[in-house]
């Protein structure tokens with residue numbers, strides 16, 4: 001009956017708790033009865049043996065009764081179950097048989113001091129106590145001791161409880177705590193990242209705003225030389241452009257991220273689209289002193305794209321290539337058929353991107369460090385994330401090859417309108 | 425009388441260009457620096473009367489530069505105005521902690537900056 005309780009593997013936590021409570025009540029009662037029994041001052045302990053045994057057996061925990069010398073004089077059935085010994089194997093043996101070997105000498109000392117001043121108490125709370133089975137295996141226990149005075153001599157009852165399950169729960173709790181602190185850490189990192197975003201954006205937003213505000217105030221209040229006036233107009237104009245790019249980039253990225261970007265995909269003549277994109281940078285490339293050319297044959301097969309989105313991809317890549325290439329360098333656009341896709345590449349002979357930054361540049365707001373030192377034109381750090389998302393939205397893939405001080409090659413694929421005949 | 429020297433430190437060239445006439449019209453000489461390192465060099469070379477210092481710059485940020493100058497016997501008396509787009513108490517406190525004399529958030533009224541400079545120069 002009680003074996004059943006001990007052996008039962010509790011399925012649910014509630015069930016476990018309910019049974020645990022029941023067990024505790026039972027034990028409490030058993031101890032009460034035991035105490036009453038003692039208080040009744042049975043004249044002869046051994047005469048009452050059977051009655052006493054009945055009580056012992058009723059207790060859910062393992063009970064070991066030990067005499068002054070530390071010999072086991074009585075056990076209940078739960079001890080046999082828990083420790084794997086037969087009753088005969090334990091009776092008359094030192095109680096240390098149930099204690100792990102390395103603790104046995106200590107236990108003898110403890111036992112002796114205990115008998116000098118016996119008190120009802122629990123041991124093991126907050127300590128890691130172990131019992132050892134006949135097969136040598138160990139298990140964690142809680143132990144409650146209570147002394148009985150019989151015929152002027154003390155004997156001690158030890159109630160032993162296997163707390164493996166308890167330990168496991170504890171272990172689980174500890175694990176859960178670790179997991180949740182990990183989650184909290186991640187949460188913290190996220191919010192740090194978030195505030196970093198906010199800071200970045202607010203920096204990006206407020207910088208051009210500062211220029212516009214101060215510039216307008218200058219034009220209004222100061223007598224400026226015509227040349228300075230012109231410069232300030234230009235800066236204001238540039239700042240407004242920067243601001244509007246930032247806002248539209250943000251809106252675009254948000255749209256893409258929320259899956260709200262609409263693509264109108266139809267077959268298009270690629271050479272024409274690329275020529276238009278490249279030509280729109282004619283002036284900029286002249287200003288930068290960077291050669292800009294494209295090598296796309298008119299016979300290149302049509303691709304399936306949304307022309308506006310395609311143009312947005314090309315514009316971003318070309319702008320970057322020209323921006324991050326020093327005077328005298330060059331930017332080339334070319335394409336290659338790859339299976340059912342056309343791969344378009346924008347290659348420059350610019351500053352390049354270090355290996356460790358190559359995946360980062362596709363993340364929001366990420367710009368290669370020390371680029372600003374070179375006095376480059378500031379950007380939003382949103383261009384490449386948008387490009388990547390758009391390429392993927394059109395069913396293609398993005399690829400980057402780059403070497404510092406040699407140049408970069410940003411490539412992306414788009415589906416061909418007609419499937420290519422497979423070359424065997 | 426010697427001209428008052430204002431050191432303007434900001435990584436944004438546009439900003440320095442726009443602020444220059446605002447400061448020059450007051451009769452001050454404007455010295456520019458585009459990064460923290462250059463700023464420290466210019467302080468040593470030019471001995472400016474006041475420093476206008478942007479906080480958010482790559483490599484050395486404004487707080488660091490400010491702290492460095494304010495803990496240096498030779499330069500700690502030069503007033504420093506920190507400029508930042510950052511908001512919030514923490515940054516303000518940081519500004520005070522590093523010993524800045526004033527703290528102005530961008531975007532600002534140019535008048536506000538001029539007033540601040542004048543009051544610090546008189547002190």
Ligand SMILES: Nc1ncnc2c1ncn2[C@@H]1O[C@H](COP(=O)(O)OP(=O)(O)O)[C@@H](O)[C@H]1O
Nearest residue numbers: 320321324361367368379380381382383384408
């Ligand atoms: N062609 C290129 N050559 C070198 N670096 C580049 C190139 N394109 C992009 N980068 C790096 O990647 C960063 C992110 O690019 P992007 O997302 O377009 O942002 P932005 O152009 O606004 O800085 C750039 O700041 C730059 O450091």
Ligand SMILES: [Mg+2]
Nearest residue numbers: 320379383384
């Ligand atoms: Mg860009």
